[in-house]
Amino acid sequence: MRIYFNGCSWTWGNELENKDDRFSKLICNRLNATEVNKSKSGCSNFYIMRTSLEENPQDYDIAIIQLTLRNRTEYYDTKSKRWANVHQSLLRKGSPHHNKPHEDHIDWWTEYYKNIYSSEYGFAYEKLAYTAVKGHWGSTPLIITTINADGESYDLRLEDKKYPRLPKRHPNRIGHWMIANDIMKLI
DSSP: OEEEEEOSHHHHTTTOSOGGGSHHHHHHHHHTOEEEEOOOTTOOHHHHHHHHHTSOGGGOSEEEEEEOOTTOEEEEETTTTEEEEEOGGGGSTTOOOTTSOOGGGHHHHHHHHHHTOOHHHHHHHHHHHHHHHHHHHTTSOEEEEESSSSSSOOSEETTOTTSOBOTTSOBOHHHHHHHHHHHHHHO
């Protein structure tokens, strides 16, 4: 059995001392399954959608995909020949992130968040990602989660206050255990 996971830092297990404590690993251990975790800290719904659509659903028995904060995006940086994450906290000078926008682009993205981005845009972008992921995975059992408090009909909302958190607001070891239990009920 192979289980596909994708999402942001919540699915990656940020702030955990041991990645074996993240919910994806706990679920795979319980089901004696192979974990394929493509999640990435700081990524956007575009990254989650793009990388999930690159997969062949027939290669997996279950997919568990978590959507992230709506105001994040990414673009292909032709200067560094890589995808770059964009969200407001990365636009501050000296922000320590290996996949942030090229310095030459920060002023443009600052204007984007000031004059182009809106919550309506974020909702539409999220719905696009949700619909694309759901359609692509077709007959493969799929669980879609989110860290947003509102929006589409998700199977599980990870921002629920019942999940204990660490200082930077990611679930702690017990929180990941609780999330794994809640996902197992859905499986």
